[in-house]
Amino acid sequence: MTPTEPAPLTGASAPCWVHLVTRELAAAQRFYGAVLGWTFRRGAMGEDFVMARSDGVPVAGIGAVASDFHVAVAWTPYFSVRNADVASDRIRERSGTVAVGPLALGQGRAVLAADRDGASFGVWEWTGRAATLAPTGNRAHAWLRLRTRDAFEAAIFYGEVLDWESGGCEVSYVKEEVLVRCDGRPLARISSGAVEAAPDPMVRPHWQVQFPVEDVTATVREAERRGGRLLERRAVPYGTEATLSDPDGGHFTVTDVRSPVGSDED
Numbered sequence: 001m002t003p004t005e006p007a008p009l010t011g012a013s014a015p016c017w018v019h020l021v022t023r024e025l026a027a028a029q030r031f032y033g034a035v036l037g038w039t040f041r042r043g044a045m046g047e048d049f050v051m052a053r054s055d056g057v058p059v060a061g062i063g064a065v066a067s068d069f070h071v072a073v074a075w076t077p078y079f080s081v082r083n084a085d086v087a088s089d090r091i092r093e094r095s096g097t098v099a100v101g102p103l104a105l106g107q108g109r110a111v112l113a114a115d116r117d118g119a120s121f122g123v124w125e126w127t128g129r130a131a132t133l134a135p136t137g138n139r140a141h142a143w144l145r146l147r148t149r150d151a152f153e154a155a156i157f158y159g160e161v162l163d164w165e166s167g168g169c170e171v172s173y174v175k176e177e178v179l180v181r182c183d184g185r186p187l188a189r190i191s192s193g194a195v196e197a198a199p200d201p202m203v204r205p206h207w208q209v210q211f212p213v214e215d216v217t218a219t220v221r222e223a224e225r226r227g228g229r230l231l232e233r234r235a236v237p238y239g240t241e242a243t244l245s246d247p248d249g250g251h252f253t254v255t256d257v258r259s260p261v262g263s264d265e266d
Helices: 025-036 084-093 153-160 216-225
Strands: 014-019 037-041 049-054 055-062 074-081 097-105 108-114 119-125 145-146 169-174 178-184 187-190 205-212 231-236 238-245 250-253
Touching: 014 119, 014 145, 014 231, 025 037, 025 049, 025 055, 025 178, 055 187, 074 084, 074 153, 074 205, 074 250, 084 097, 084 119, 084 145, 119 205, 153 169, 153 178, 216 231, 216 238, 216 250
Parallel strands: 014 055, 074 119, 145 187, 205 250
Antiparallel strands: 014 074, 037 049, 049 055, 097 108, 108 119, 145 205, 169 178, 178 187, 231 238, 238 250
C-alpha cells in the first residue's frame, strides 16, 4: 500500500498504508529486505523512519519508535479519512479507544486507535496529496484481514467510523465473512471467530497485514533463517498463508493468494 504514487483515491475511508513500529531500524531493514525483497529509502519524517519499496513502489513504512513511544512492536493498517478529529470522535462514540492523536506527522495527521473489540488500527488525514492503494495491474502489494469477534458488528463499526458509504467503499457478505471494496477494488476481509479474552494474540481480535509472495514455503524458510518464527500456517481458499513473527516480535502474514477475493482477478 502506498499513500502517493498512483492515481489518487476518489474518496476517503479506504485502507491507505501499513506501518511497522519496531525498536531497531537497521535490523528491521535487514530482515524484511531479505525475506520480502524490499529496498528502503529515508522518508520525510526523520532518521528513525524509512519507506519500504517493492519493484520501486512504496509498500510500507517502518519507524523505530517503539521504545520512545512505549508501544508494542506491531504492524498497523491506516485508513484514509477526510477529518481526523471527526474520526476520533466517532471512534469514542462507538466505544472504541483513541490511544494517540490526532498528531501532525509529515503531510498529514495520524490517529492510533483500537476498535471496541481491541483490534488496533490507524486513521490518516492527508494534508498533502491524496492516498490510495498501489496495485500493479490487479495485484496489490498488501491487503488486510480483520480477525474479530463478529464480522457483521465490526463492519458496522468501521463503516460508521470511516464513512464507507460516502467514501467509495462498500461491503458484501460471503458466508461468515465480509469483503470490503473501495472504488471497486477488493481491499480487506473481516472474519468472525476471534476471542476477546484469549491469552494468545493470534486468537484475539486483530488486523492482519498480508503480503502476497510467490512461494510461501521459501519465504517462511528465509524468515526462520533470519531469526523470524512461524506462528501459524494454514490452507485457505485459492492458496496458503503463513503468519510469522519478525525477530523483534512484529507479526505479519505472507500468502500466495493475490487479493482478498482469493484470485488475481478483481
